[in-house]
Amino acid sequence: MTDDASLAFDEKQKADPGYPRLCLVSGMYMCEACLDGIGGECHTPGCILWINRAPDLAIRDTIIECGGTIEVLVSRLEELREVQRKGGELNEEERALLAREKDTPDAQ
Structure with missing residues (x-):
């Protein structure tokens, strides 16, 4: 797992600790x-x-x-990206999580 993936995984765990992967x-x-x-x-x-x-x-x-x-799967962010890629609907909290990830300097 790369450092970026580890960071994303850690961020996911802090954001949604009880959400099933x-x-x-x-x-x-x-x-x-x-x-x-x-x-x-x-x-x-x-x-x-x-x-x-x-x-x-x-x-x-x-x-x-x-x-x-x-x-x-590695992280909740990966899951959300996959749901979005397949045209699935995301709730407001999930969209906000993806938006925060895009706004972080490490995401680019």
């Missing part, structure tokens, strides 16, 4: 909360289960046992 699960984006079986409705933009029912039981081990792969 997205993982690349065999080619699909799924949040850690769904992988961990949080249940209820998923509220993580970019997750394949967003605004749908999340699993009630952890599915992480089952995916790996069945030959699937799980790759945790």
Whole structure:
């Protein structure tokens, strides 16, 4: 991980300490909360289960046992950029986080 990526990751952790990160699960984006079986409705933009029912039981081990792969994305900023790139909608807080990142001298 580069210093810039480490800095972005640290900034993300300070900005949104409890927000579930997205993982690349065999080619699909799924949040850690769904992988961990949080249940209820998923509220993580970019997750394949967003605004749908999340699993009630952890599915992480089952995916790996069945030959699937799980790759945790580096930072919340990466996740937001990916959602934006795919034309997904960002809420006001997410747009502000991306705007702050663009305004920092290290981002260029």
